[in-house]
Amino acid sequence: MKKTIALISILLIAASIAAQEKKLYDPAADADKDIEILIKKARKEKKFILIQGGGNWCGWCYEFVRFAKADTQIDSVIKAGFIWYHLNYSKENENKKTLARLAYPQRFRFPVFIILNEKGERIHTQSSEYLEDGKKSYDKSKVQTFLEIWSPAAFNPKLYEEKG
Numbered sequence: 001m002k003k004t005i006a007l008i009s010i011l012l013i014a015a016s017i018a019a020q021e022k023k024l025y026d027p028a029a030d031a032d033k034d035i036e037i038l039i040k041k042a043r044k045e046k047k048f049i050l051i052q053g054g055g056n057w058c059g060w061c062y063e064f065v066r067f068a069k070a071d072t073q074i075d076s077v078i079k080a081g082f083i084w085y086h087l088n089y090s091k092e093n094e095n096k097k098t099l100a101r102l103a104y105p106q107r108f109r110f111p112v113f114i115i116l117n118e119k120g121e122r123i124h125t126q127s128s129e130y131l132e133d134g135k136k137s138y139d140k141s142k143v144q145t146f147l148e149i150w151s152p153a154a155f156n157p158k159l160y161e162e163k164g
Contacts, residue, residue, distance in 0.1 A: 023056045024065060027092035035098070038083050039120040048118060048152050050082035053099070054111040055090040060128060061111045067138045074143055081151035087114075115150045124150050 038049050054061035068074045078084055088095060089106060099105060105112040108127035115124040131146055133139035148154060 024052075024061055024086045025054065025056050025088035025090065026086075027056075027088050027090050029088060029093075031087050031095045031098040032101075034085065035116070035120070038085055039116070039118070042083050042116070042120075043118045045083070046118065046152060048082050048123075048150070049116040049120075050078065050084045050147075051087050051102070051114040051116065052084065052111050053087045053089055053105055053114060055088055057090065058110050060132075061086075063137055064111055064128065068143070071140060074140065074147065077144060077147045077151065081147070081153060113146075117155075118152070126150075 035049070035051075041047075042049050052061065052064065068078060087098065089099070089110060102114050102122055103125065105114050105125045108125065109129070111128045113124075113126040113128065114122060115126075117123050126146060128138075131138050131142045133142075153159075
């Protein structure tokens with residue numbers, strides 16, 4: 001019995017440490033400063049910025065990351081066209097100024113996705129609700145389409161030139 005209790009205690013401590021290490025959002029981060037740095041990086045790399053607004057309290061936020069990284073096609077689309085940033089919203093730091101500058105995306109609830117172009121201009125805000133697959137995860141087709149139509153490649157004027 002004592003060995004079982006000890007084992008359970010060790011497992012709970014390990015799980016707690018692992019959970020702390022896997023936090024997506026940093027309440028102490030200076031989001032405006034981080035985003036300014038990312039804009040410079042996006043311009044240099046010819047990418048857009050995919051901001052995932054949410055908090056460490058948000059199960060759907062963690063599920064999106066798990067889903068996106070587990071699917072090689074989704075992961076590739078993100079890596080090819082975006083710099084992914086997790087914008088914290090929590091009681092410790094609501095990032096009100098940053099969210100106001102981004103046109104109040106919290107109105108869509110969390111997680112919410114905000115796309116900035118390489119100039120730092122907000123070009124789209126997306127509720128995650130429309131990307132979900134019921135109550136368990138995300139829909140691959142919906143997520144892939146969302147990412148592809150808001151990627152830098154989709155904004156290439158040559159794609160839309162009439163062929164003579």
